[in-house]
Amino acid sequence: MEVDYSDIRVIGFDADDTLWVNETYFREAEEKFAELLEGYETKNKIDQELFKMEIKNLALYGYGIKGFMLSMIESALELSNNEVSQATLSEILNLGKEMISHPVELLDGVEVVLKQLKGKYRLIVLTKGDLLDQERKLERSGLSAYFHHVEVLSDKKEKNYQDLLSHLNIDVKEFLMIGNSLRSDVLPLVNIGARAVHVPFHTTWQHEEIEEPKQKTGYITTNSLANILEYL
Missing domain, CATH: 1.10.150.240 (Putative phosphatase; domain 2)
Structure with a gap:
């Protein structure tokens, strides 16, 4: 089923293995x-x-x-x-x-996509991990200027997203999350009424692996970040 992204106003990006190699x-x-x-x-x-x-x-x-x-x-x-x-x-x-x-290695198409989306949408980074390390990687990536807000979460569960979107005054129906993990970046968002794009990375930590739902609802899967421009 095709997912409608026409009313999206804010786009969240995972960082590790979505923007850069990790x-x-x-x-x-x-x-x-x-x-x-x-x-x-x-x-x-x-x-x-x-x-x-x-x-x-x-x-x-x-x-x-x-x-x-x-x-x-x-x-x-x-x-x-x-x-x-x-x-x-x-x-x-x-x-x-x-x-x-280690030097930050951007994934293919990342900067092209961000250049296309900046100004049309409010862009934010939603990642988890060590605060200092993630801030350091974002700085080294050269991507900081594209984002309105950066949030390093302790975890990426439904409540973490709900609390953050509420804090940032973001309507869940106008929010789109893009990331490589079904478990952390896609299904929690779909479950709270947002939409998502799943961009798998060739290597996934065992803890993040999860079986894909038989019925996809609220998200699409694409093999390249650049492909999201076709939907936005």
Whole structure:
């Protein structure tokens, strides 16, 4: 079913893996982490235990690189029965620091789309993760001037969106969210009466994976951000 976007006034963009590359660097760090701990467990076991640790720590650390670093350290200690060397722990910390300092790589078509939409719509960034890291990435991206507002949320559930839209005086029926995650960027918005565009990224964190509804309502899926210009 075709989705009508004619009454949209405000467009929200997810940041990581919608505006710029992010998950790819986590996967690369996971590979290096497994190599560092290969003397203690198999790669598959290391990957599984790290993921479990990340999920367990979400309520404490939230989303982002810093929480990921702490989960790697805690996993290394558990997997090694507290025998992991200080040198290895230092290398794990360096993995996180390399991720934080990595240049921002914009995804194809991002700036073209923002140039087309700026002035026609109120554009905002709605992302989750570490505040300092997300602010740093936005600054490095060169995209700040396109957005009226930037919000780093602790999570992206229905209530988070409802509270923010209310705070920003945005009518939910006039709001469109664009992002790569069905779980975080699409379905919560559709459930509160907004609309969305799902632009999948080739790599998705296991925690964000979710089965697509059999009946699509309130959103479309497209393989390129540039394609949204056909609907707006």
